[in-house]
Amino acid sequence: MIRRVAVVGAGTMGAGIAQLCAQSGFSVKVHDPEPAALASLPAKLRKALDSAVLKGRLSTQQAERAFHCVSEVAEMRDLAGADIVIEAAPESLALKQELFRKLSEICPDALLATNTSSLSVAEIMRKARSPERTMGAHFFNPPVAMKLVEMIRTSATHPDAFRAAWDFFLTGLRRTPVDVKDVPGFIVNRVMRPYYVTAQRLVNSSTSCAAVDESCRSLGGAPMGPFELMDLIGLDTNLAITKAIYEALGRPERFAPPGLQQKLVDAGMFGRKSGRGFYLYADGKMTGENHEALKALPPGTASTAASIWSSLSGAIVSEAQSLVAEGAAGAPDVDAAVKLAMNFPKGPFEWRKESTAAKP
Ligand SMILES: NC(=O)c1ccc[n+]([C@@H]2O[C@H](COP(=O)([O-])OP(=O)(O)OC[C@H]3O[C@@H](n4cnc5c(N)ncnc54)[C@H](O)[C@@H]3O)[C@@H](O)[C@H]2O)c1
Known part of the structure; x- marks a missing residue:
């Protein structure tokens, strides 16, 4: 007792x-x-x-x-x-x-x-x-x-x-x-890593951070997209967790710490707490994208909201499946953890079920 x-x-x-x-x-x-x-x-x-x-x-x-x-x-x-x-x-x-x-x-x-x-x-x-x-x-x-x-x-x-x-x-x-x-990142930090890492691979000269954030809000029901969330958490704190999990898992390519985030951290752009991150802030309010920091993004074509969400949710589902296949956690606990930690309406196994059911 x-x-x-x-x-x-x-x-x-x-x-x-x-x-x-x-x-x-x-x-x-x-x-x-x-x-x-x-x-x-x-x-x-x-x-x-x-x-x-x-x-x-x-x-x-x-x-x-x-x-x-x-x-x-x-x-x-x-x-x-x-x-x-x-x-x-x-x-x-x-x-x-x-x-x-x-x-x-x-x-x-x-x-x-x-x-x-x-x-x-x-x-x-x-x-x-x-x-x-x-x-x-x-x-x-x-x-x-x-x-x-x-x-x-x-x-x-x-x-x-x-x-x-x-x-x-x-x-x-x-x-x-x-x-x-006792696995690196436990459930949430491991399963949700693609939300931050894959998201940074999706942005380019024609697909903005705002477009990625918007697709997560509108199609995934996420309260915050990955870039606004990283700005809130702190780009430095978030990057340190990515690096720790990357190292602990033996440096898998899918978790390679993004160069873009490293560049912003090196420039002292930590997100909300420093007034600049993927977005700019004044008096605690977002004022727009940080174009100065993002101008070096690679050239590319504009992605649709559907393809952005499909890439991100697909990467998260795949990570959730690996975790369960390793016997580290059960699917219901993974769904519960992701929903409670991220305030998402559904978890990865629920998304997967929905998308499988939607297929003719
Ligand atoms: N901040 C978060 O969002 C968050 C979320 C989940 C888990 N964590 C984890 O929780 C732990 C604490 O994080 P935090 O954000 O509260 O840190 P913090 O820096 O706010 O607080 C750490 C406290 O530990 C004290 N301390 C230093 N040496 C100590 C010692 N030898 N014995 C006991 N206390 C000592 C410090 O004086 C300080 O008050 C870390 O392991 C962190 O990874 C943090």
Whole structure:
């Protein structure tokens, strides 16, 4: 039975996971070795909870209760007694390995979960005392709003430990867990990679980023096309994930990091956060395409919306099929993960079913 939660790292994800656990009534201890990060947590939480009250998602009393469920601890040893530890420290293998070596000693009976986006969970847990209690719990940002949690089991994860954590996320935190093996990119980052990489191969002097984005919105029901989404995520962050998956999978050509994106990152064009990416922004609003950055696109003819969406969705379906064929995840979990993470109305296996049914 999970009652006491420990969160390691008080940054973007750690603060969000702590808020989610506290809103769900759990007592949460948050550890961060950076005094400034720890000191800023109460104000961050207060702001997030006040905003939830303003939006009518929490009552004032619920927000107050949640605020008092969280305590900050400067020493890692004060996490002793936790039933589950969720780690959201920086994405560094050496740092996470050392953390879990210590955490597995301090919390000998706790379930131990990492929120890594791109590292191997088994590698992260290599120095942990009891690997059977370890797993990945990949939340999406912001954890309070995003229902999906990719639960990653390594070959060492004991089914009872996995089940206990699953029940906690499902019932305790009211998330939607999906079950995936410890493969590069897990489900979403792997299956959706073509959305970013293939999209950049489709643009040319006559097929604009805006045309690709529009086809995804109109034909795929996507809330955002790949280029506007990369601008939102940050071209640098998105490219780092592409590179990590490309390397971890043995550099397959289909995932080769796009030269166009690298050029924009090298020029400091990171997307919304720097005011320039595939598009231009002023006062947080998109003002048009970044023609300056895109002028070197190769010559080509204009593609129709149907052919653009067919290329992109086809590449995503093919990646989803490979993942399932490898036994890394089940088709229903792939569909659920893609829909929840991307806010798509349908998942790749549902698209495939539809297109097969449409054929005479
Ligand atoms: N930001 C996202 O959208 C997102 C989404 C899913 C997963 N993730 C993953 O979550 C993890 C955290 O990402 P983030 O965006 O919250 O990073 P962040 O930089 O916002 O926060 C990291 C926090 O960890 C703290 N820290 C540094 N060294 C530490 C240590 N030794 N022990 C404990 N804490 C330490 C830092 O002080 C900082 O407060 C990463 O593994 C990342 O890949 C991030």
